[in-house]
Amino acid sequence: MLIDWYVKQKISLPWRDLNPNLYRTWISEIMLQQSQVKTVIPYFNSWFKKFPDITSLANATIDEVLKSWEGLGYYRRAHYIHKASKLIIKKHNGKIPDTYVELIKVPGIGDYTASAILGIGHNLPFFAVDGNFIRVFSRVFKIKGSKSKLTKQIKKNLSQRAIIDFASFNQAVMDLGRTICRPIPACSLCPISIECLAHKHLQTDKYPQKSIKKNKPNYNVVVGIIYKKDNFIITQRKNEGLLGGLWELPGGKIKKGETRENALIREIREELNITIDIKKKLPEIRHEYSHFKVKIYPYICSYNGGKVALVGPVAWGWMNMNEVKTKSFPKATHKVFNLMDNVSL
DNA sequence: AATTCGGGGCA
């Protein structure tokens, strides 16, 4: 029933039907971590023009890898994928491991991705329990609990089933979760509604149990577009942490009781050890990250004096708007750049 | 077990 439904409705996906190989499976699974299919498709397709195989990926610089990842988010994944490619070349002769024990050691590969590579890529008896699995089977089995508990329970319950084609089963559940067993489900279209306990008891809205979410703090940030002639200053973030390795405009949080202008002058002095003159205020930008929000106040400035000495950023440089496409920037910085089209000093 | 990691699709 589920497999029949899957075969019938199965849609074409780039990692699904075009020369499937383990490199493609691996890249797709990393990109798809917390990113929707529709979002990933263009990134996946252009990825292989730059990095057609693991060797080309391992030989690339992290800046090139980040450029291909720009806009996809969770940039840690790009760092891991790059590290992993080097590890696979060195330790595994360029061949992606085919055991759970080895896969789980690869940077960026956790229980889900290891299971997906084995269960989908190798058609071995592994359940790739992702968000779709959790939603579908927390309803089918009518079970509650933490994500790790649900994962264990789902694997245990499913292990008693006679499944032949794990590759199809795993993808079938994901398709079902994505198209029918959505947060608000379309049970009338569901091929397995007859065996779904939550549906039977009219309680699909209670499963999976919603987690309590914290509200996001709001930060006020100033950034400077600091010109000297036609070029302005950009800085690079350290590889670890938020937006690791990306470039941005220098600036920082406004302190309590501080004016925006003073905050910007202070931040630029602290970060770059230079002095600036503030020339023009640009419209405020709002941006939302996974765990906080920011209001960004951009200012056109001019370089006044001082020799750059970095505290915080790991690199800096002068650039003009035409060179923006040569480096990777967070979405919020691109929003500021978009304001610049009609601005001249 | 909880937190930290982006950005966007979709109702």
Added chain:
DNA sequence: TGCCCAGAATT
């Protein structure tokens, strides 16, 4: 606007 996405690593 809120929810959630083919989660992993760290705390």
